[in-house]
Amino acid sequence: MTYLTYSDTQLEQLDGYWTAREISQQPASWLTAVQNLEQMQAELDEFLKPILSTPNMRIIFTGAGTSAFAGQCVAPLVMKHHNIRAEAIATTDLVSNPHEYFQTDVPTLLVSFARSGNSPESVAAVKIAEQLVTDCYQLALTCNEEGLLAKHCNGNKRKTVLMPTETNDRSFAMTSSFSCMLLSALYLFCPAENFKTQLQQCIDATSSLFNTQVDKLNNLSKQQFKRVVYLGSGIFKGLAQESALKLLELTDGKTLAAFDSPLGFRHGPKTMVDNQTLVVVFIANDSYTRKYDVDLLLELNSDAEAGHVLAITTSTDDIPNLPDSISMVELSQQSDSLLLLPYIACAQMYSFFSAINVGNTPDNPSASGTVNRVVQGVNIHPLK
CATH class of the missing domain: 3.40.50.10490 (Glucose-6-phosphate isomerase like protein; domain 1)
Incomplete structure (x- = not known):
């Protein structure tokens, strides 16, 4: 297999x-x-x-x-x-x-x-x-x-x-x-009335990612960026946080990872961007939210400070001069909620390849053994 x-x-x-x-x-x-x-x-x-x-x-x-x-x-x-x-x-x-x-x-x-x-x-x-x-x-x-x-x-x-x-x-x-x-x-x-239909579309799109985007994500991870920032608006901010954690876990902290919303990123955290930084932006399908996501993406491209900018999106029609993306055009009419599934698959794959490319072991990434699969060392104190 x-x-x-x-x-x-x-x-x-x-x-x-x-x-x-x-x-x-x-x-x-x-x-x-x-x-x-x-x-x-x-x-x-x-x-x-x-x-x-x-x-x-x-x-x-x-x-x-x-x-x-x-x-x-x-x-x-x-x-x-x-x-x-x-x-x-x-x-x-x-x-x-x-x-x-x-x-x-x-x-x-x-x-x-x-x-x-x-x-x-x-x-x-x-x-x-x-x-x-x-x-x-x-x-x-x-x-x-x-x-x-x-x-x-x-x-x-x-x-x-x-x-x-x-x-x-x-x-x-x-x-x-x-x-x-x-x-x-x-x-x-x-x-939703068409929940299973939408889910099947996301299943098909994610299966396609495993066939078509593996090399892109593996090659990107081989650049061994020292910092990776995931950005997402609304529900995708939680996904950005999970993506950052996955990278930290699997590389055992060898790659620093952060997260924010596209609007929040300008308020200080953007100072971390340099030529050793990968910025990944999860682009929403919601037409209003998407405007803010695209604005930040275009700004990052214009700044030309980041080592690489990657858009995870369903369409690039409204993103001129975009240098790199993973685009799932078959999901362009999807609700944002189920986009969470194929989007997180992209981040998981990148984390897996990053672990290997920094010489780490994905199944047991904590070399010191101080971080565990099921957390240890927590004392639960009686509530008074």
Whole structure:
């Protein structure tokens, strides 16, 4: 079998087999995830519909690290779709500062994203929520049926939704786990009549990326930029943060990575751009938001300060003199929400190739062993 142009034997020698496989399996896993959700439709409706119709309901999307960034992508869409208070707050904030975030008398649905469900903050956050919020509901989106979170979130006011088994990623970095949990949240909270049609278009486009853009991203990574900046507006800002984390993780910090929004980038962070910097801009399809994304892209090109500028987009028709892009023209009419899937695949591939090209091992990238697949060393202190 070949993944991202490498054979099984090559990947085993590079200690990158699972990372490459889990990135590559995503289109198939997305389809399985939605099929599983369709089979659960009746019980999910029974659980969610009364919650979403509750006056003054608050939804908090939570998780740690990559799992938290899934919530940052979803929360603005849910607020728009349901006209409901929806926020993304990491478990790492909820656990350390619970009284600043939880509101006792506000009915709350806590939606937890977790690959293993065994991170100390995962279970602590749901227990603290139940301790502090009078009317508290729990929904866990997780990849591990045997995890502590999955086991806790069953019963009255609690529900667990499991991702396809293969998305409990065996590699260090979350890839298929992230995208499947993200997709599942979009399916549950932002349904559309043509959801499966749009999803199939994204599946096809992502499968095509694995065939057509691998060499481009690999060659780009071979330039070994010292800094990489990911930029995205709205829901793509959360994706930019996840992209930056993926690069930091897989290169073990050998490549510095940052993120921002296109508008926010001008307010100071842009000073980091030099000829050793790659800037990647996720371009929205939304016609209004897209204007701001394109403005910044053209400005970066005009500045000619960056070592390289790459646009991830569905069209280049409105971007004159663009030097480089990954363009998915077949998705030019797609909603921004599902563009999250092929866009993150591009960032994951670049991170994988970067790890190899700086001499790192993608499946076990932390040379010191001080950073772990499931976080360690966290003491959960009793809440008084």
